[in-house]
Amino acid sequence: MNSLRLKLVLVALAMLITAQRATCGWANDASPRIELNDAAGTRATIDVVGLSETELAAFDALSPEERVAVLQVFVESDLKDPPPVGGRVSIAGKRLPFTPRYSLEPGVRYRAVFERARLSNEGSSRTKPLEAVLSIERPSAAKSTVVEHIYPSADRLPENQLKFYVHFSAPMSRGEAYRHIHLLDETTGKEVEGAFLELGEELWDDRFRRFTLLCDPGRVKRGLKPREELGPVLEEGHSYTLAVDAAWRDAKRRPLKSGAAKRFSVGPPDDETVDPDGWQLEPPRAGTSDPLIVRLGEPLDHSMLVRVLSIVDAAGKKVPGTVSTSDDETCWRFTPKRAWGQGSYRLVVDTTLEDLAGNSIGRPFEVDQFERVQRRIQTKTVSVSFDVE
Known part of the structure; x- marks a missing residue:
């Protein structure tokens, strides 16, 4: 009986804590913090994370001018009252990112001050500002990307x-x-x-x-x-x-x-559609891992050539392998992961495949300029059969 009572007390306590979190807007992480968000390929931001739902809602209700006062960023210096770094503070999911007007400079130390009291009813005397000093790593002098x-x-x-x-x-x-x-x-x-x-x-x-x-x-x-x-x-x-x-x-x-x-x-402009029926296939021999070579007759879109062509066997199963192009994208090669087995295969081509001018299979890029299109392809793929012997 004592064990049952203990379990009931623990369950009640858990329910009370959950209710208090929902009522008071506590976050699962009760310790808000300031982070540098410097993901590759994006402009660096300074983010406040770990806020409660209530605090996020309070921020969402602020004007743009009030938002700027909540999170301010300064360049670390000996000045008594340095001017804040220009930028804007927004809400992104459960984060409050400060996006600077100009990119943050690598090697410069920035001091971020988050006035959490502005998002609560406790008053500034009971809630101290949250501060952090952050910097972006200075890149090495060596230039290597080409x-x-x-x-x-x-x-x-x-x-x-x-x-x-x-x-x-x-x-x-x-x-x-x-x-x-x-x-x-x-x-x-x-x-x-x-x-x-x-x-x-x-x-x-x-x-x-x-x-x-x-x-x-x-x-x-x-x-x-x-x-x-x-x-x-x-x-x-x-x-x-x-x-x-x-x-x-x-x-x-x-x-x-x-x-x-x-x-x-x-x-001159190219207004002709892509036509797989005119391609020349050079099948490999059974028992080898030699590539299937496809002569395309014209340069086609490189990015699409490596994505929208595939090989399937007689059972319709996709054959694993690697793709490459050559001869100014007029030649497509498929090298199987395992040696070719004897039998029938199909080269399957998505009809979105384009040439350099955006003409696809059965549809010229200038289609609305033609009074009549001789052939319109309605299927999503077309295929060309070949045998491996």
């Missing part, structure tokens, strides 16, 4: 070229890409202004090592007002240089080891 490749690889591109991919050897910072990429018209000697679609959310892969650069579609697609007013991004017969300057910083805030440039000439 541009590994700029796709497409070909040195002659169609006038309606739609995108470029810039590959780096290490993760890069975000938010400054468009300041460091320039398109120079070597024929006129001038930089092409407004050539690219500048997105607020830059297009990076999940490792921040591949940046997708889109030419302004309004100046690529014929018949649209931006093209009529500003002209095309690229002009047939001209030569260009796509330049990446060395001031672009990597995720450790170090400039690139060197700049990079891709030089190319421009040919």
Whole structure:
């Protein structure tokens, strides 16, 4: 009986604590703290974490001016009353991040002061400010990150070229890409202004090592007002240089080891759809791990080539292996993880696969400019069969 009573008391106590947490807004972590949030590829912020739901709600009700007074950041110095660092304080989930107007400088010591009393009913006399001194590690002087490749690889591109991919050897910072990429018209000697679609959310892969650069579609697609007013991004017969300057910083805030440039000439626009029926397949021999080689007949989108093609066996099971491209993205190679078995296989292709001008399988990029499209593909994939003997 005593054991049962003890269990009942413990259960009641747990319920009371839970009720008190819900009523008073206690956080699971009763110790708010200030942290430096310096994730790779993002602008560093100074965050307050560990607040209760009640405190977060109180902050959410404040005006922008009142929010700034809750969390202030100063540069550590001998000044008696140093001015605060300019920025804004917002709410992000259960964090209160201070985002500086200008990036925090590596090696500089910052003192953050969080006035917790402004979010409670206890008054400032009972709740002391929370303070922390933080700094971003100064990057090493050695510059090591380079541009590994700029796709497409070909040195002659169609006038309606739609995108470029810039590959780096290490993760890069975000938010400054468009300041460091320039398109120079070597024929006129001038930089092409407004050539690219500048997105607020830059297009990076999940490792921040591949940046997708889109030419302004309004100046690529014929018949649209931006093209009529500003002209095309690229002009047939001209030569260009796509330049990446060395001031672009990597995720450790170090400039690139060197700049990079891709030089190319421009040919006529490409309005033809991608047609897998015209591809040439070179099947490997059974019992070997030789690659399947596919001659594509034209350069295709590099990023999509490594993602939207696959091999399945006669039973419909996907064959594991690795993919590579060569010959300016006109050749696709698949190397199996295990030796090929004798039998029938299929090369499965997603119909979203594009060429350099954005034409996909059964759908030209300029589709609305054609009165009649000869063939429209409705399925999500198409396949090409081959045998391994």
